[in-house]
Amino acid sequence: MDNILSVLVFFPAIAGLLGFVVNKDSARAYGITVAAIEFFLSLWLWLSFDSSNAGMQFVELIPLIPDMGIGYYVGVDGISLFIILMATLMTLIGMMSMTITKNIKNMIITLLFLEMTMIGVFVALDAIIFYLFWELSLVPMLYIIGAWGGPLRVYASVKFFLYTFTGSLIMLVGMLFMAYVYHNLTGVWSFAITDWYSLVLPVNYQLWLFAAFFFGFAIKVPMFPFHTWLPYAHGQAPTIGSVILAAVLLKMGTYGFVRFSLPMFPDASVMMITPIAILAIIMIIYTAMVAYAQKDIKQVIAYSSVSHMGIIMLGIFAMNAEGISGSVFQMLSHGIVSGALFMLVGVIYDRRHTKLMSEFGGLASVMPKYAVIFGIMLMASVGLPLTIGFVGEFLVLLGFYQVSPIMTILAGTSIIIGAIYMLAVYKKTFFGPVTNEANKTLKDLDSKETWSLIPLVLIVIWLGVYPKPVLEPIDNSVKAMVSFMHEKAITQEAKDMIKVAKTDKGGF
């Protein structure tokens, strides 16, 4: 199937539209079916993906506005492939575990629409198409938080929308300027990302453009100090909203850095290593400390997300294949683990309608299965070897060590302070005697919850023990990208900094 990417993008949206005529009682089943089909389609994409090919595959190009060089242009490489798989997987699992009953039909339709925008972002090879999906993804999330959220839902959703939207607009200006420069230099208009790659820009242009894209991506990640929308969004969002937000939407920002900033502006990226690394280290340490101070389990996970995104940012700017591949892998790892942790918080919230740690204690005695799965996810979150969390974190720190040992040691404190806040959560929630009467009769995971979480547990262990099937295609594309950047860089500093792997096979 040549146009599998288009199918992946539009199938959920069309199915979502059809969802309007589905009976309210069967909406859930309908949604799960659609999400499952979508997930199997993405698995098929992986099966037909040629792992040894580092370039774009399944490319489709339909010119839309030929005069302006805008077209429906999509494709997938090792970097985007697994983020797409993760998006379809988390949508499916999120839907399976969903306990919402209010306006369930609207929720299902919204989620399917959201799925389209997420996949659209990760397959787009045309800047305008990318931007369209990027912005469209805000709408369903705005609706999910605003309609199904907690007491402060309107504030949280508007803040989320306006904040990220502001960043995107600056990015849009950058895109338009990029196209303008492209036109000036080549005489033709093009918004194709692959065309933009070939453009060698003077350093000052690179810096301005880097800055414009930076705001769009950094707010989405979210990087310190643009992160304050996130705790509100997570705090107010229903479980499904948090799962998708943490697992997939945040990755759009870090993916943007890999897809746009690095290959388009290699010199500017190298010049920006230190400032970005400093922000990333602040993210890692500062938000981990803030996480420790939280009273609400969900807020801990929310802030821990920011901390882990700091690791991902650091890896992207390691300028070697070890770091960048690790970073892309860590995007997947964080998606699975934080998604699972938010689902786990949802489990206890459904039972007690509170997320405050002080309300709990001793849950390991009453809910052993829940405690075990939470424990596994905790260990993955703190990067225990043989879980998915270790591979990415290890590679990122290893890769960045080449750039700066001191900054790596600072960033490496994440393995300590990460353990501090996660173990504190676990101790306060699961250990000690059961003091609260309300907790004595809590039911352990039911079958729906168990079967939504088990696949994630299996993935966490499988990719921790044997990451090769995923890491290899990522690494191939990353190595090719790094050698392309090295080739393209015009300053000597950048050429020195960007380390081409000896095992690189090329093909970007």
Added chain:
Amino acid sequence: MMENLVYIALFAPFAGSLFSALFGMSPKQTFVGIVASSLLFISFAASATLAYHVYSTGAAVHVTMMEWISAGDLTIPFGFLVDQVSVTMMTVVTLVSTVVHIYSIGYMDHDKSFNRFFSYLSAFVFSMMILVMSDNFAGLFIGWEGVGVCSWLLIGFWYHKADQPREENPSISPSWAANEAFIVNRIADLGMLVGLFIIYWNVGSLQYDVVFAAVPELSGSVLNAAALALFIGAMGKSAQFPLHTWLTDAMEGPTPVSALIHAATMVTAGVFLVIRANPIFSATPEVSFFIAALGTFVALFAASMALVNRDLKRIIAFSTLSQLGYMFAAAGLGAYWIALFHLAAHAFFKALLFLGAGNVMHAMDGELDIFKMGGLKKAMNWTYIYMGVASLALAGIPVFAGFFSKDAIIETAFNEGTYVLWAILVLTAGMTAFYSFRQVFLTFHGKARYDESTLHPHEMYKFVLIAMSPLALLAVIAGFFMGGFQTFVTKLLPDYVMSDHTHHLIWVLTAVVLVFAVGGIWLAYKKYANGLKRDEELENSFIYKLLANQYYIPQFYEEFITKPYAMLSEHMWKDVDMKIVDATVDGIAKFLYKSGDGTRKMQTGNLSNYLNWMALGSVLLLVVAAISAMLS
């Protein structure tokens, strides 16, 4: 054939862990313990066979199972290396583990989480086997973290216990102690990771053989940095000062755990790392001397705290810490094989001592205060003999294992000309003898200091006592294999022999150590063999209190690290994140909203007002245009 044995030795404990985990949430099933123990025995048998194979052929067995992580130029396989060093560790670990597993069937018989316990315990052995068998630093790190998690699970095994104030329980609670152990180890693990990074970026590989072959080409500063970073990792697992506090708190775990993890195996992982990476440490004399000096300091430091402690298990924990110091002293001075020998001998007698202490606890209904024991000799004859033998070995009395291994370390310090270290180690040997026998006498001799009307101590089950016998036997005879052991491991490790000068003085040196050891026992006998006479004045003295409170180091950590960290976190959240970062964002939004709201008043609907605004705007635009024209 041998390759299969490697996998059997490695995965049998894993199979035991998974099997036990199947029953993890169901009530006690004795067969779970039996199956887990049998699988451990299989692992031991495989390890022993491998040991014999390596011994007879002199060749290592090397297997590569599959690739683990591969990115950029980095490739890490799951590879396992069975050579003289790792096979020694494998045999010691599986032997002690088998004994401890069987012991636990008896010790944990009333625990409702019996099955879960075996699952954790076998998982620990599996991690430990990965640690010692791996053929690269990253694989070692897998085991390193794996044993850390199992240690966390097992220290916090009785997680349901509530936190208590430090005055009532110095370890606060099992879950507190578990978290402390995990976090302190993580601090060291960061050092270890940095060591890995240094090695990778300078050598291009993490495989032992590649790295060690590249050592001669590396610069001194790189080697020093790598050695120091690796040793920081070792300091965490082996609880060296200042990362030592977790080890005594780890005594909150069930006693078999203390015997296996916190005495015989996991805590020696740091020593193992130094021995394993001996080509790096041999090339860095400064770092090695630092290791030896720190080890010697810890030997004395820990022994001093053991002198006054009243807690049966904590005394043994301090003694473990002290003996780890001895091992580091030997390794730091280049006597790697002696360090490994002491590691093995110590594993036998210390595990025996802990298991004996477990018998006492079992008999005394969980009581740990040796001031509330006494006279247990009659009721618990076998335990008395076992603990006596273990203490004799620990004190370094001739024919017992500790005499050979510890004496060799002390001689090494003399041989190296580091007389200060030698003197400290000799003094520590005396203190070791004293506190060991203080404990034995207070527990078993004299009159009962507990309420005999309610408590009727009883000897442990027979099968448990039988299971302990291999350890007792080894604590007695292990020393006689020293020569053979030396020939065996020095095929791989650098040999270390005493100079002629030391050799001539060997009787004098031995005599000096013996005088201290016997002196310590004699002193303990004088003071405690006929019951406990409390010396109020001594117990209220500054020194006594300082030692009893572990030099106030746990309190210091709490006041100057834990509490400030919590305060700073709170401050970061409430004052920085909420009041500065987020308030700025909301401030910008409010400004835009307010300015919009304010300028709304311009919309009066009055045409002449609009004209005025228009005129004003035109003027402003003109001015801007004029200025920009002038500037350009």
